[in-house]
Amino acid sequence: MQTIVVANHKGGTGKTATTHNLGVVLAREYGLRVLLVDTDPQASLTGSCGVQDEMSPRDSSGRSRFLKQIFSLAEVLGGAKPGHVTMKDVLVDLGDNLWICPSDAALASTAVGLAARLQREYVLKKALATIAPEYDVCVVDCPPDQGLLTVNALSAAQAVIVPAQPTAQDLRGLLLFIETVKSIQQEINPDLAFLGILLTFFDARLKHHKEEVEQMEKAGLPILPVAIGRSVRVAEAAGACQAVFTYAPQHPEAQHYLALAKLVVERLALPGKTPSEPPAETENSLAVDEPTTQLTN
Numbered sequence: 001m002q003t004i005v006v007a008n009h010k011g012g013t014g015k016t017a018t019t020h021n022l023g024v025v026l027a028r029e030y031g032l033r034v035l036l037v038d039t040d041p042q043a044s045l046t047g048s049c050g051v052q053d054e055m056s057p058r059d060s061s062g063r064s065r066f067l068k069q070i071f072s073l074a075e076v077l078g079g080a081k082p083g084h085v086t087m088k089d090v091l092v093d094l095g096d097n098l099w100i101c102p103s104d105a106a107l108a109s110t111a112v113g114l115a116a117r118l119q120r121e122y123v124l125k126k127a128l129a130t131i132a133p134e135y136d137v138c139v140v141d142c143p144p145d146q147g148l149l150t151v152n153a154l155s156a157a158q159a160v161i162v163p164a165q166p167t168a169q170d171l172r173g174l175l176l177f178i179e180t181v182k183s184i185q186q187e188i189n190p191d192l193a194f195l196g197i198l199l200t201f202f203d204a205r206l207k208h209h210k211e212e213v214e215q216m217e218k219a220g221l222p223i224l225p226v227a228i229g230r231s232v233r234v235a236e237a238a239g240a241c242q243a244v245f246t247y248a249p250q251h252p253e254a255q256h257y258l259a260l261a262k263l264v265v266e267r268l269a270l271p272g273k274t275p276s277e278p279p280a281e282t283e284n285s286l287a288v289d290e291p292t293t294q295l296t297n
């Protein structure tokens with residue numbers, strides 16, 4: 001199993017949408033056994049996959065009660081003490097070759113508790129090792145921070161994708177986050193490849209977006225040759241507990257995620273079948289050189 005982490009310490013850059021859509025395309029189009037892992041206590045990925053506690057219908061006083069509570073990554077990782085549930089036992093089968101390890105708000109206390117543990121950076125890596133033979137690829141969604149959950153994800157991964165909006169504020173934050181990735185590569189996980197920066201909410205017609213991309217290139221940042229545009233369909237799909245790829249397969253953003261998956265399969269040499277239709281030429285694709293996988297100072 002190869003693990004790809006989708007991370008950026010800035011909020012709202014499209015990490016969850018990227019994780020979900022990439023996972024769905026790898027599973028459906030490439031026939032890979034894909035495990036999604038939600039490491040964000042906000043549980044947005046868990047919600048967009050339609051996984052939630054089962055509640056009874058509201059009674060006459062408007063109250064409902066738990067029928068079945070899902071276990072989450074919090075019970076697997078534990079906190080100051082090791083978790084009491086195995087990774088295998090929390091996974092939810094979403095069908096079509098896709099599984100998820102859900103998150104919930106309890107993961108916020110996990111992050112605090114982990115600080116007291118020995119080998120605190122490797123807790124997720126060890127949990128994933130227990131189920132690795134069952135899956136071809138694992139795609140991990142991270143919270144918008146550089147805390148222990150993000151560090152655990154980066155420690156467990158072979159590759160990282162950093163979704164970022166092409167704006168000046170995002171560039172400043174991005175440079176800081178890249179320093180974190182470099183430290184992880186140097187001190188914890190030398191096998192971690194930096195797949196590249198995925199431009200999100202990108203519009204090739206906007207002058208300030210083009211200027212920001214130039215600034216990023218000048219700063220030597222490896223930008224992926226695929227970008228995701230802004231479209232209400234992506235948000236609508238998440239609201240309908242779907243990826244845009246299944247919600248509106250012909251939509252340009254669905255095609256851009258297909259192109260991203262193709263790139264990931266090629267770069268990581270994943271053993272997927274050839275998809276039924278090759279990705280369409282994308283309007284906002286970026287013609288840039290192959291990015292490097294190891295960041296340099």
Ligand SMILES: Nc1ncnc2c1ncn2[C@@H]1O[C@H](COP(=O)(O)OP(=O)(O)OP(=O)(O)O)[C@@H](O)[C@H]1O
Nearest residue numbers: 011012013014015016017144229230231234235238
């Ligand atoms: N390409 C897109 N076009 C339009 N809306 C999008 C797109 N991608 C994501 N969104 C919407 O933008 C919001 C933020 O996206 P998303 O949740 O993927 O970002 P995030 O980086 O995971 O955020 P957070 O840092 O809070 O975890 C969500 O409401 C999502 O549905």
Ligand SMILES: [Mg+2]
Nearest residue numbers: 015016040044
């Ligand atoms: Mg998110």
